[in-house]
Amino acid sequence: MTHETTLAGYRRADGDPEHLYPEYKSTRLRALDKPLAIQPHTLSEITGPAYGHGKVRELDHDLTRQHEGEPLGERIIVTGRVLDGDGRPVRNSLVEVWQANASGRYVHSGDRHPAPLDPNFTGAGRCLTDGDGRYKFVTVKPGAYPWGNHENAWRPAHIHFSLFGEAFATRLITQMYFPGDPLFEHDPIFQSVRDPKARHRLVSTFDLETTEPEWALGYTFDIILRGRESTPFERPHE
Amino acid sequence: MSMEPTPSQTIGPFFHYALFTEDLSELVAPGHPDAIRVEGKIFDGAGDIVPDAMVEIWQANAAGRYNHPEDDREDVPLDENFLGFGRAPTDENGSFSFLTVKPGAVPGPDGSLQGPHILVSVFARGVLKRLATRIYFPDEEEANEHDPVLASVGDPDLRSTLVARSEGGAFRFDIHLRGEKQTVFFDV
Numbered sequence: 001m002t003h004e005t006t007l008a009g010y011r012r013a014d015g016d017p018e019h020l021y022p023e024y025k026s027t028r029l030r031a032l033d034k035p036l037a038i039q040p041h042t043l044s045e046i047t048g049p050a051y052g053h054g055k056v057r058e059l060d061h062d063l064t065r066q067h068e069g070e071p072l073g074e075r076i077i078v079t080g081r082v083l084d085g086d087g088r089p090v091r092n093s094l095v096e097v098w099q100a101n102a103s104g105r106y107v108h109s110g111d112r113h114p115a116p117l118d119p120n121f122t123g124a125g126r127c128l129t130d131g132d133g134r135y136k137f138v139t140v141k142p143g144a145y146p147w148g149n150h151e152n153a154w155r156p157a158h159i160h161f162s163l164f165g166e167a168f169a170t171r172l173i174t175q176m177y178f179p180g181d182p183l184f185e186h187d188p189i190f191q192s193v194r195d196p197k198a199r200h201r202l203v204s205t206f207d208l209e210t211t212e213p214e215w216a217l218g219y220t221f222d223i224i225l226r227g228r229e230s231t232p233f234e235r236p237h238e
Numbered sequence: 239m240s241m242e243p244t245p246s247q248t249i250g251p252f253f254h255y256a257l258f259t260e261d262l263s264e265l266v267a268p269g270h271p272d273a274i275r276v277e278g279k280i281f282d283g284a285g286d287i288v289p290d291a292m293v294e295i296w297q298a299n300a301a302g303r304y305n306h307p308e309d310d311r312e313d314v315p316l317d318e319n320f321l322g323f324g325r326a327p328t329d330e331n332g333s334f335s336f337l338t339v340k341p342g343a344v345p346g347p348d349g350s351l352q353g354p355h356i357l358v359s360v361f362a363r364g365v366l367k368r369l370a371t372r373i374y375f376p377d378e379e380e381a382n383e384h385d386p387v388l389a390s391v392g393d394p395d396l397r398s399t400l401v402a403r404s405e406g407g408a409f410r411f412d413i414h415l416r417g418e419k420q421t422v423f424f425d426v
Contacts, residue, residue, distance in 0.1 A: 012425065013243045017366040024248075026364025029282040030415045034396075036425035039387050042346050044357055044372075045426055047306035049296055049323030055260075087239040098256030108252040110290070124256035160250065162257065167308075168296050168357050169426050171368055175247040192366050193245045201244050224241045 008228040009041030010169040011085060015198030023188035025149050041169060041229075048168040052094030052128065061127035063099075063139040071121035073102025073140030075216040078176070078204065081133040082163060085227020089133025096126045096162040097137055104143030104157075113145050138216065144183055156183035156190060165225040176221045177203045246367035251290050253361075254327055262325040265297075265338040272300060275408035276356065276373060277335035280328050282364075283416030287332025291362035293413075295324045295336055295373075297355075302342025314342075340375060346386045353381035353388065360413060370426040373411045374401045387424075396422050 020031035059065050064075060078097075082090040100106045100123060103115040107122050121140065129135050142157045158175040165171065177190065184190055193199040201224070210218025266273050276295075280288040298304045303314040305322050322341075326334040338356075346352040353374055360369040374382050382388055382401065391397045399421045402409035413421050 013245070015242055015245045017245065017247075019366060021366060024364070024366070026248075027366060028364075029284050029286075030288070030362060030364035031283075031366075032369070032420055032423055033283070033416050034420050034422075037391050037396075037422050039390055039424050039426070040347050041426075042352060042387070043304065043309060043344050044296070044298075044352070044355070047296075047304040047308050049321060050306065051321065051323045083241060085241050085243055087241050096257060098253060100252075106252040107255050110251055122255065124259070160247075160253065160256075162249075168359075168370075171294075171359055172244065172246060173249050173361055173368065174244055175250075189248060189366075193247075198242065198245045201242065202247065223244045226243050227240065 008230070009046060010167060010226045011229055013226050015193065015195055015201065017192035017194070021188060021192040024192055045169045046167045048164060048166060048170065051164060052126065053092070056094070056126055056128055061125055061135075061137050063121065063123060063125045063137065065138075066122055067120040069120040071101065071118050071140050073118075073121075073143075075138070076141050077136065077138055077210055077212065077216050077218045078159065078221060079134065079136040079210055079218070080221040080223060082129050082135060082165070082223045082225065083133055084165070084170075084225050089129070089131070090165055090225060091129055091131055091133055093129045093166070094126060094164055095129060095135045097124070097159050099123045099139065099142040099159040100145055102140045102143050104145030115143070115145065141178070149188060154183050154186065156181040156187050161223065163223060163225065170225040172223070172225060174223070175202060178219065179203055179206055248363060248366050249292060249361040251363040253292065257292065257325065258327060262323070263336050265320065265322065265324045265336065268337060270339065272339045273337055274340050275335060275337055276402065276411060277333065277408050278411040278413060279332040280334070280360065280362075280413045280415065281332065281419075285417070287328075288362055288415065289328055289330050289332050291328040291334075291360055291365075293326050293328065293334045294359040294361075295338070296357040297322045297338065298341040298344050300339045300342055302344050302354075304344070343381060348386075350386045351381070351384065353378050353385035355385070358413075360415075365415070369415070369423045371413065371421055371423050372400055373409070375409065376401055376404050391422055
């Protein structure tokens with residue numbers, strides 16, 4: 001017996017960077033040069049992993065409490081909501097973050113920047129969003145750091161975010177920046193998002209409400225994942 | 239209320255210590271009777287290996303059911319222990335490898351059946367947004383022939399970039415990011 005159920009695909013995102021942005025040198029050999037193949041969303045794309053449930057420990061969201069002592073740097077709280085493109089909360093979904101320490105150095109064997117490592121800071125965290133789609137991390141503000149893209153190239157301070165959402169189609173890896181960073185205009189990764197409004201969505205907001213007196217400054221950063229198509233497609237159902 | 243999505247940014251080179259705190263390359267235990275190995279290398283537009291990428295896969299179980307609430311076909315068995323998600327880094331040789339089971343066929347649009355396939359995401363330094371592709375199986379010729387997504391890729395040479403090769407007891411799926419041999423990537 002066959003009956004029809006209707007499932008909606010996901011809207012395409014148009015604020016994303018193009019694959020090739022020559023000012024960001026590494027894209028020159030790694031950006032595709034054939035057009036993307038267009039396909040309708042099937043059951044494969046509108047499903048996706050519910051990964052991370054049961055894996056997150058109580059202190060995984062607090063990057064300042066993963067070692068014996070406290071890390072050096074400016075303690076901050078970063079919080080926000082993960083929403084779908086229709087403004088609905090994405091609940092119980094894994095958020096992974098990683099970042100450089102306050103000196104601009106990553107705990108990674110590939111990072112050759114001669115800035116000190118901090119024995120009390122790894123810079124990796126994760127949490128699940130709550131019933132309102134909210135996440136919260138406690139960390140230190142990452143430092144800017146130099147990189148080899150061009151003469152005197154520096155990355156603005158940023159925190160990497162990895163999000164799943166509810167489907168394969170909504171998977172997103174991005175970077176959160178801090179307001180008013182003078183390095184924005186010199187950073188080809190930030191500038192690879194050509195639309196200024198879209199670029200602005202990568203910048204967190206300083207928020208006095210989130211700040212905890214005598215303890216930590218607060219920043220808010222909402223993350224919007226792709227929304228569903230309003231016109232469902234028909235799915236045959238055995 | 240329609241909201242514009244947060245744009246994508248590159249994963250960069252320094253993600254391993256955060257995203258690989260556990261081994262996610264084995265979707266089934268090594269002794270699993272139906273285990274298959276899916277492996278490959280990633281190459282850039284100059285033909286050089288890409289040693290700093292992350293590959294993720296998403297697939298249905300052996301019966302063809304996704305472990306996800308949107309797949310509510312109760313007549314297809316769900317295996318609660320099979321999440322269907324894997325993640326692996328490329329190593330210094332540009333290689334990645336997964337141990338999994340071959341997924342069953344899943345429904346496509348308009349009453350069609352899709353050939354067994356694994357969805358793939360590639361992230362890397364120099365890759366500004368997720369690259370999505372599909373792994374199909376070389377021993378599923380007939381199912382592949384009727385697969386609507388494969389059929390939508392008109393050029394047979396391009397289509398062949400989506401089919402793994404059988405090699406040394408494993409399914410081999412190399413990914414070329416750019417150039418003549420570029421793998422087909424989908425606008426997912």
